Amino acid sequence: MSENAAQLLDNVQAEIARACMIARRKADEVTLIAISKTHDGDAIRPLLDAGHRVFGENRVQEAQGKWPALKEAYDGVELHLVGQLQSNKADDAVDLFDCIHSLDRPSLVKALAKAMDKAQRRVPCFIQVNIGEEEQKGGCAIADVPALVEQARAADIPLAGLMCVPPLGIEPAPFFALLDKLAREQGLAGRSMGMSGDYPTAIMLGATHVRVGTALFGERG
Numbered sequence: 001m002s003e004n005a006a007q008l009l010d011n012v013q014a015e016i017a018r019a020c021m022i023a024r025r026k027a028d029e030v031t032l033i034a035i036s037k038t039h040d041g042d043a044i045r046p047l048l049d050a051g052h053r054v055f056g057e058n059r060v061q062e063a064q065g066k067w068p069a070l071k072e073a074y075d076g077v078e079l080h081l082v083g084q085l086q087s088n089k090a091d092d093a094v095d096l097f098d099c100i101h102s103l104d105r106p107s108l109v110k111a112l113a114k115a116m117d118k119a120q121r122r123v124p125c126f127i128q129v130n131i132g133e134e135e136q137k138g139g140c141a142i143a144d145v146p147a148l149v150e151q152a153r154a155a156d157i158p159l160a161g162l163m164c165v166p167p168l169g170i171e172p173a174p175f176f177a178l179l180d181k182l183a184r185e186q187g188l189a190g191r192s193m194g195m196s197g198d199y200p201t202a203i204m205l206g207a208t209h210v211r212v213g214t215a216l217f218g219e220r221g
């Protein structure tokens, strides 16, 4: 079991290194976020034992249930929130997470700024962009990115970059390229893009953070 997890981690890291080599980028320019949503501590510990420290969850409450104990047991854990965030969970998110990838609206800028003031802790955020302009998808509209960036900067929220989840079932490359362009226009360094099915493509198009779940943990139940 734990050998298997270490092997899967090796495989993904080798794929990242390969994509970086093809793109003539340095492998340390890309952060692998292991997305551990739905998996319990027993599934996560083998990756921690293998030395991995950067993880992501999509629900505040689920993360609160398992990560305090894991953070206690392992030094240097870095926890990312990659799922939609309700404003009334901003305090909890700022307390637990080291980076938030789902800042997508002015009301959340306000709630997060307030939470960060209260906690006296500035948590870097990615602005999530609804890159495929999909009806029911999280993320701010492409046209609203400049205003939201400005609001976040004015509220003293450290901006890590832009994040996207492209539409399912179609070639993601054009969406990754668009996110890269938008980030460049805003002077933002980070691009959180690429999941198990497409992270090598995302890396070739400038991803700095890839969010990989299934390729590390297997299918979710």
Ligand SMILES: *Cc1c(COP(=O)(O)O)cnc(C)c1O
Residues within 6 Å of the ligand: 035, 037, 058, 082, 083, 165, 195, 196, 197, 211, 212, 213, 214, 215
């Ligand atoms: C679940 C999830 C991932 C990981 O997806 P896999 O296909 O399992 O790698 C990445 N990003 C977000 C926002 C997710 O919710």
